[in-house]
Amino acid sequence: MTTFNTDLHDRTALVCGASQGIGLASAAVLASLGCRVTLFARDPERLGEAMAALPVVPGIEHDIAVADFHDPAMVLDEAAGAIDRAGGFDILVNNTGGPPGGPITEATGEAFVKAMTAHLVNNQNLANLVLPGMKAKGFGRIVNIISTSVRCPIPGLGVSNTVRAAVAAWAKTLAGEVARDKVTVNSVLPGFTDTARLSSLFEAKAGKLGTDPGRVKDDAVASIPMGRLGEAEEVAAAVAFYCTPAASYITGTVLAVDGGRTPAF
């Protein structure tokens, strides 16, 4: 009999950038499928509130971990504690705050180092931490929240475009190396999604253009075939699908969740 298996009971997930936005929405969907989740970000108070609002999994307590993703040693240390408390992670969602916007001609070398550390170095360190357990179990899911800019660079996001492409290449390479261990590695590419990150980008662009953020938002919406911003929950649905048993034969892929905006296959 063919089944569409989305059951994540007895599974554990480390979800990064999970105190709000796409990370939190992803954690909530995973919890709704029965998964025990650890929410990882900087602000313990916001994390505590987010954890308290997660769907309840009977007999399971969700958890939080606190670190600044600009400090990879702290991230590893906290993640190691969280992995002990969880008894291993079956799912890793790599995600953190996006780099500041701005043209590449105005970016400093330091901005690249910072963004590469927050996005790529932590991904590698966290993967190294969780992979032995995933391989031993014969089940693992690594999902990276990146951006549609890996298909079409977005003007005005110079550092971000560059770092996202590096993360996509990293994920594809890793996917091939761990495929026989039944660990999948995939990436979700959010389009314009209605979160704090997007509001701050609209505000920054409006400040630069001397206009108001509402107009910048209207222009953004006009570029989306569906005629609206995405919701964090819509991106989270794609993240969660990649994590399910049903997605067992999908690896090394990227999935845009962008209302049709990216002008490429």
Ligand SMILES: NC(=O)c1ccc[n+]([C@@H]2O[C@H](COP(=O)([O-])OP(=O)(O)OC[C@H]3O[C@@H](n4cnc5c(N)ncnc54)[C@H](OP(=O)(O)O)[C@@H]3O)[C@@H](O)[C@H]2O)c1
């Ligand atoms: N929203 C969009 O339209 C869109 C489109 C394409 C790509 N993306 C990318 O998708 C990712 C998630 O976006 P989002 O819209 O959900 O962003 P968001 O609402 O700003 O949420 C970012 C999350 O990351 C955490 N975070 C930020 N900086 C951190 C740091 N230095 N260390 C640890 N945690 C940190 C934040 O929590 P704390 O502040 O508590 O640490 C928060 O939980 C970002 O990389 C973003 O650039 C977003």
